[in-house]
Amino acid sequence: MRSRETLIPVYYRLAEDIKQQIEAGVLKDGDLIPTETQLGEQYGVSRMTVRQGISLLAEAGLIETVKGKGSFVTRPRLNQLVIDLKNNGADNEQLCYKLINVNLIRNKSDLATELGFIGETNIITLKRLLFRKNLPIAIEEKFLRYQKGKPLLETMLEYADLPELVAKHQDSVPVRNDVVISVSALSTEQAELLEANEGLPALVVKQVIFAKEDKPLGVSVMVCHKDRFELKATSYPISGRL
């Protein structure tokens, strides 16, 4: 039984319908939704099609299916936040970058160890300043393993973010990205770059990219002027894809 008059797929309509019922409170946390067979009859559709819709809901975190029992409505886990580091602080306002310096540091195994680059002695460091409306808002310093035969283009240095840089410069495939957000005070040098007072509190975002087996590929430390930069995030689950 097709319903191809409508342009949107049946499984999508089914998922949307159930989502509405959950958001309207008709289906509550812990409730069982109709079985796949029932939904199939209800929509005049085969079970595989129903399952496609169900899986959308499960993906979005609206339901949880349990083998042998059924699919339960779950309160969305709003504590899982998604932060988009790339476009943060942007807000459609023109953000610009200014490259401060690029260095190749050789044979500084102490620095390498500190960064977690075990056995690595050559490290590329690059520092840039982020501006919004001619006002410096953050200092960003990156550390990368040096890899022979993978030149870094000037334009890339200026514009790329850490994951992009790592992807372009390294052969290893990035697999994980850990971030720590903390607070510190501006050093003399940092204060000068940010046109602020020494000792002013700053938001620090430290990011480490790993390949398989916890091999660190790159580190990025962003020191942000407290009054000119905020990190924003939105929870993902419920109004994500659906």
Next chain:
Amino acid sequence: MRSRETLIPVYYRLAEDIKQQIEAGVLKDGDLIPTETQLGEQYGVSRMTVRQGISLLAEAGLIETVKGKGSFVTRPRLNQLVIDLKNNGADNEQLCYKLINVNLIRNKSDLATELGFIGETNIITLKRLLFRKNLPIAIEEKFLRYQKGKPLLETMLEYADLPELVAKHQDSVPVRNDVVISVSALSTEQAELLEANEGLPALVVKQVIFAKEDKPLGVSVMVCHKDRFELKATSYPISGRL
């Protein structure tokens, strides 16, 4: 053609195989993976089964499928981070809560407006202190719309996080959760509670929970001692489900 000797589903093995190839660098960013028909022949399996595996990879962000063209390997978007607010700063160390106060504020429409509770005059506020090893690490203040006939239990006040509290106290279904992370200085009162000096920089995590149509349900503001609390996050895409 079944391969039921192995206990794990075929579609899962297929996805795992392709994931290995991507992580090993055999399949690179932008590469086309074999077509669904080819994979079906290769694994001796029907196309729907192949699609199930493919969809796992797409979910994990390892590939992107384009209608009429094929499925392309994509560099994982590591800029999308997942932060688990609930278990943050916990690190298996015993975290405890101390309830400071609970208030029902009536007819303070200015406060309600400030919080975004339009047309609402009765607000519940509750403040608690977070400890780790008897050291105060953060002050958390929550603001909720007051809803009649939904009592708040003492134990809940002390232990629940914001999404949980909102879910229990409100009929409206939470749909979105916005978070802003910033830096501020401790007030006299805050400094006293945190056993720290006034003016000390602090990490501020403000969280707003919304129902449909941007109706705010609850607000939480967490002020964290800079040396006793860090926010940690790990990127999700690549090594998430698969």
Next chain:
DNA sequence: TAGTGGTCTAGACCACCCG
């Protein structure tokens, strides 16, 4: 036009859960 992924069917057998 040939090839691709997107949707969908009408079955099947299985493992799991519960009364």
Next chain:
DNA sequence: GGGTGGTCTAGACCACTAG
């Protein structure tokens, strides 16, 4: 044992892309 979701089949038609 009866019901549930999990896996899988061998087809089908469609919309889209590209040469």
